[in-house]
Ligand code: FES
């Protein structure tokens with residue numbers, strides 16, 4: 001039946017080795033094997049973005065990546081980003097703007113939003129909206145999320161100018 | 163205005179009253195765990211010996227279950243057990259979802275898994291339990307179920323026709339419920355009218371799409387005979403009663419725990435057969451069983467809503483005064499009414515709410531609720547309101563065109579006057595106090611109508627079609643037992659709150675209302691901090707556990723703030739009195755001469771600090787020997803609240819939508835959206851605004867994108883998020899929210915609900931804006947969702 005494959009990878013700065021079922025997806029690997037329950041599943045076919053985590057520096061859909069393919073990879077999740085403080089300002093802005101209601105979309109949303117902070121520091125509201133459009137939120141109506149990201153972009157520009 | 167001290171009521175600033183939290187935008191304390199991935203949703207919970215359930219679901223809209231062969235499934239590695247309907251019926255009684263006050267209502271008994279027939283595509287038919295979800299799904303794939311397909315009754319329009327497939331023969335026909343409300347002389351009013359406008363509207367069947375799908379872990383413990391259910395739900399106490407009753411247990415032996423909930427919007431307040439099956443399987447196996455619906459299952463088994471066809475007529479006189487509304491509503495609800503709230507309430511709400519914002523004398527509205535072989539429908543955010551608002555406001559715009567009157571002016575002429583309250587609507591709804599005119603005025607301060615009209619005219623010259631649409635609405639909140647209790651449903655309209663002070667002066671509030679992201683816990687903390695007089699950071703809130711919180715109804719129909727909030731305020735005030743009593747004894751002062759400010763007992767007159775609460779707590783808990791023997795010192799108080807004067811606290815508001823229709827592609831681009839609403843006292847303006855915005859976007863979803871589409875065989879075609887479209891960030895406009903505050907006098911707090919206003923009004927505002935845009939082209943759309951396809955058909959671009 002299902003084969004198993006041995007993988008060793010770095011997750012949130014820690015080395016982990018596991019023997020994984022070949023059909024296991026990254027998101028399920030994180031949630032069930034490692035207890036990293038911050039990222040969620042909501043569609044399991046790559047549409048909603050709830051499962052977004054970072055793989056080798058880029059946001060990916062955890063429900064579309066096979067765990068067995070991850071030998072030697074570097075994975076970061078919301079738990080790891082919270083520990084390092086890399087997106088502390090973005091998280092604070094989400095709190096201040098109430099950009100999370102039920103919070104189910106939030107870890108994925110933060111990882112997607114974090115990308116625009118570095119790739120497009122001058123992004124407009126429309127560009128922010130476009131950038132996060134692959135992450136569904138059913139609660140907020142998105143405006144508070146756009147506000148929060150915009151706040152952080154402005155604050156980072158100001159602190160860089162200073 | 164009610165006698166509740168806020169800085170404004172005293173003419174003071176925030177700084178003068180530092181622990182005044184009512185009316186203040188305090189960030190929600192529990193957002194922090196959400197942004198760090200530290201929330202606990204039901205799927206995050208694991209338990210020793212946990213097994214996972216997966217269901218085989220009917221591939222047919224209607225079929226006889228001929229046989230279920232489990233041998234191959236049981237041979238799959240990891241599979242522990244397979245269950246059929248007959249297995250579960252041994253431990254679980256069926257339920258019938260009717261309410262006694264909905265006269266003549268009928269529905270059929272429903273089991274966790276059906277015994278003989280599957281009646282919608284997606285209905286769970288058999289269950290496999292295994293050591294992982296993947297193994298359980300392997301087991302499902304290996305199950306051999308023989309179905310004999312039966313003719314399906316899919317179209318609600320033919321459900322009562324001769325020759326219709328009667329879905330439950332024992333009921334005699336497919337009629338679940340019908341009701342007509344009639345006031346005045348409708349026929350006479352239409353006969354005498356200057357103009358009559360009429361139209362047929364459709365609201366598309368859609369669903370909630372909670373990002374966290376339905377989730378449950380049932381854990382039956384044979385050792386002590388208790389069932390603990392970890393459940394993503396809005397109503398833990400209601401579910402406690404349901405599990406106990408159906409599984410023949412004592413209510414006290416069932417505990418429902420609900421930690422974080424990943425969205426609900428009404429989806430998670432119903433009894434789902436597959437979730438009942440999980441409880442049954444745990445009871446039989448004596449170990450915890452987990453079931454997390456996947457998205458495919460969610461589309462086929464979460465409740466759907468708003469599948470209505472509504473014919474409406476409006477009669478007006480020559481001055482534009484409304485004379486009569488005449489409405490005929492038809493809705494298909496699937497093969498069963500959903501327990502325990504029933505699936506007749508949505509249609510019933512349409513009858514209650516049509517014409518709601520306006521003063522007129524003659525009214526007739528009929529709803530007809532019928533069975534069909536599609537997913538069951540039930541209450542979803544703003545139950546019935548978007549439907550009633552669509553019909554009402556669609557007819558109002560038609561009347562304005564027929565009369566050649568300005569659409570805002572026609573509304574202003576007919577909206578109930580702000581000084582007309584209390585009053586009763588022709589549909590029999592009692593209004594304590596609304597603010598339609600003040601809300602309209604406020605909206606017109608926000609919407610630059612003249613500029614928009616000028617832009618509209620300019621753009622039309624260039625072949626760009628933009629439209630502005632308005633929709634007034636009323637919203638039913640703070641329900642009394644008149645909503646469900648009088649019909650026999652064990653759903654509490656009362657709610658309670660216990661507030662206690664611990665030795666360090668911190669407070670814990672336990673409440674029967676629940677949190678699904680609205681900010682319930684945050685506003686409860688604000689209210690308790692305000693009521694007692696402590697910094698909000700000193701208040702911890704506990705919700706979602708039937709064993710520790712006061713009995714209550716949970717959060718639905720916009721009752722969290724109005725009902726749960728008032729219980730919290732009253733218990734906080736009672737605790738404050740008790741604390742001051744003790745402080746008076748300690749300080750040799752009259753309790754009435756003392757106050758509590760920012761966690762310290764102070765002299766009321768001078769503001770001088772007399773004692774921190776932590777010191778008071780230390781003495782009460784550790785050195786009670788030093789206090790007078792007969793001094794009452796219970797630093798814990800509980801109060802309950804239920805509305806008594808009015809069956810519901812109505813709110814009101816008005817929305818406006820400004821959009822552009824691409825007449826080449828039929829696509830609608832939303833440019834800007836406004837909402838003014840009056841939810842009584844605003845406890846946290848930021849949270850109310852966000853509730854309104856989130857609600858508007860769900861309304862936009864129903865108006866433009868979301869649709870559960872079935873083919874004529876009853877096959878659901880929209881079962882993935884690629885087929886069923888929900889609003890995305892790039893498509894959404896910026897939304898401006900304004901408030902008018904008319905507090906309810908039923909409570910000290912004065913709060914009404916705010917969570918459904920956005921959804922109630924948005925679809926109608928968008929429909930009117932699209933039709934405003936299309937008006938020079940002679941096209942009109944009345945069937946939601948307003949897809950490019952429908953708009954191009956209306957334009958005659960495609961046939
Ligand atoms: S769960 Fe991966 S994109 Fe939806």
Ligand code: FES
Nearest residue numbers: 101105137138139
């Ligand atoms: S906050 Fe609930 S889905 Fe985004």
